[in-house]
Amino acid sequence: MTACLYALRNNKKVLLLEREAIGGQIAKSPKVENYPTRKVVSGAELSDQMFEQILELGVDFELEEVKGIEKVDGIFNVTTDYNIHQAKSVVVATGAKPRMLGIENEEKLLGKGVYYCAICDGPFYAGKEVTLIGDANSALQYALMLAGYCKKVHLMTLFDGFFGEKSLQDAVRKTANIEIMHNVKATSFKGDEHLESIIFQKKDGSVFEHKTEAVFVAIGQVPDNKAFEKMAEIDKQGYLVSSEACKTQTLGLFVAGDCRTKEIRQVATAVSDGAIAATNACKYLDKIGVN
Ligand SMILES: Cc1cc2nc3c(=O)[nH]c(=O)nc-3n(C[C@H](O)[C@H](O)[C@H](O)COP(=O)(O)OP(=O)(O)OC[C@H]3O[C@@H](n4cnc5c(N)ncnc54)[C@H](O)[C@@H]3O)c2cc1C
Structure with missing residues (x-):
């Protein structure tokens, strides 16, 4: 423009x-x-x-x-x-355009619990718990926005910290309903008609299933x-x-x-x-x- x-x-x-x-x-x-x-x-x-x-x-x-x-x-x-x-x-x-994770069921559940634009699709989950994957400015901005109207935001990052601006990092850390989990890698999405859970792998190789009906992927x-x-x-x-x-x-x-x-x-x-x-x-x- x-x-x-x-x-x-x-x-x-x-x-x-x-x-x-x-x-x-x-x-x-x-x-x-x-x-x-x-x-x-x-x-x-x-x-x-x-x-x-x-x-x-x-x-x-x-x-x-x-x-x-x-x-x-x-x-x-x-x-x-x-x-x-x-x-x-x-x-x-x-x-x-948004980078995809490239994991199992990502394409299948696109728009059915798996989203890339929190501003567009976040409001569908007002009052609910949502998950956010990412560690830089976009993810931090999305986390703060979602925390404003969602019950809880589970913010999952691949490494042990954030890469975004310091002021955004501080704001995210101070927000009570943002729960941060570092060092976790999403390996597959689960669900038939809609997202039901995400399988994450920890740094030590162990895996766990995280129940969620919405995930916002903000990884660049x-x-x-x-x-x-x-x-x-x-x-x-x-x-x-x-x-x-x-x-x-x-x-x-x-x-x-x-x-x-x-x-x-x-x-x-x-x-x-x-x-x-x-x-x-x-x-x-x-x-x-x-x-
Ligand atoms: C969630 C998020 C938050 C951000 N926050 C900030 C911020 O706070 N501050 C900041 O400075 N930057 C921020 N950015 C980065 C900023 O948005 C980009 O750097 C900027 O928008 C780049 O502008 P652009 O015009 O080069 O490309 P884009 O904004 O990507 O626009 C390109 C346009 O081209 C269109 N297009 C693509 N291919 C075709 C085609 N073949 N035919 C026709 N049209 C096509 C697309 O639909 C799109 O509308 C953010 C980005 C995101 C995703």
């Missing part, structure tokens, strides 16, 4: 393609406390405001999933599930860049390789945000990339003589 903002303010015609819902990952964050100018803001509010800003500037928007891109005679053909759009320049900002994100593999180099982890100028090996194709190789994946850095990618895309368009 930041790339759109910069390109629109450069008087370019911009089409935004989104496969699911506006806002990406941040719309799933209950509380953002590290975006400049906003002491506390919900991720959904932040992304709604970004969208409003580009709508007012006249962005074209379609809810379509990009399946592939090719460049023929200087024009990009962007194939989606419904159309083929043509563009002189493209900014890929496809972010990342993975990129999903297959659609662009012909146009840009992809590293071993699946991220699009680019310089800090957000350029790729294909002239006119730029990348921004969590989908690209970078050190820090946050809203502030995604926004920065969007500004850089779009500015360079505009320079490219000006150079080839496109208004």
